Amino acid sequence: MGLLTGQHDTLLDPLIGLFGFERRIDLAARKPGDTLTGFAAHGLEQLGQCLDAEAFDAVVVQGDTTSALVGALAGAYAGIPVAHIEAGLRSGERDNPFPEDLNRRMIAETADWHFAPTEGAAQNLRREGFDRGIYVVGNTVVDAALWVADMTSTEELVRQRFPQLRERPHVLATAHRRESFGRPMEAIAEAIAEISLRESGTAFIVPLHPNPNASQPLVDRLCGIANVELTEPLSYPLTIGLVAGARMILTDSGGLQEEAPCFGVPVLVLRDVTERPEGIEAGCSRLAGTTTKGIVEVFERWKMEGHRPPQTNPYGDGRSGERIASILLHGWLAAGRPASSAA
DSSP states (O other), X not given: OOEEOOTTHHHHHHHHHHTTOOOOEXXXXXXXXXXXXXXXHHHHHHHHHHHHXXXXXXXXXXXXXXXXXXXXXXXXXXXXXXXXXXXXXXXXXXXXXXXXXXXXXXXXXXXXXXXXXXXXHXXXXXXXXXXXXXXXXXXXXXXXXXXXXXXXXXXXXXXXXXXXXGSXXXXXXXXXXXXXXXXXXXXXXXXXXXXXXXXXXXXXXXXXXXXXXXXHHHHHHHTTOTTEEEEOOOOHHHHHHHHHHOSEEEEOOHHHHHHGGGGTOOEEEOSSOOSOHHHHHHTSEEEOOSSHHHHHHHHHHHHHHTOOOOSSOTTOOSOHHHHHHHHHHHHHHHHSSOOOOOO
């Protein structure tokens, strides 16, 4: 059964149809003008009531959102086993990204199953004292990206939505991190502007996040630049099409750091730290920071080197979901609780 908190309804709605989910219970826990505290309180109360009313065998949460945190807490409070998909990611700074890194740490305390995407993430958990229920399975983000690329005509979607890309290369640029609001976001916008003006033969596609704290600096600086197109949030298939065909990606998104290596596309990470160092170690991405000068310099350096990432994705092979399902099923068949594991 799927439980939706309403944290990102406008972004989630199209995915429900795409992946064939049955929208069972929509808690509508998000209230207009909610702060993080308000949403966490509403979400925890709504989820708690739902878990008390239904017979659940387990609570499965994915990622690091506040929805994931309150789902894990509600499950733990109700005495229901909790599985955390994408466990063990750590940036080394509790407030960067915020509140995601903090959420991850708290979810780990509730989890019976820790499904880590990489061995590095598993090691993070072991260093924090978790020694049971850790499984290295890859990331379901990779599963989804490969499935959509294989099952939908993403190239045709791109040609229809962006006909100008038929004859010119493109760069995909996104920025939305809460810790970058204010001057860092303005610096990111200035960097994209400077790079786009230098690369006049390349189209820059910039989808805007619904939060004006993220989108307004981009609009203010990039509107009117001939080879920059500011867009509404794009569908997932269209996004994957843009990723697969991009010359390079400039982003502060965690998901794009994992999706781009599926297609051998280099990523400049518009952040000061990342909880996904495996991409940097493998040569799939580079950390560019949040200053205009730093971002432009890293872009120019990688462009001059003509570097292309390896074809192997350090975040998975597209079979993470199968592994997770098998482990969960084994846990229930064995004891009705998670199977013990120090792996």
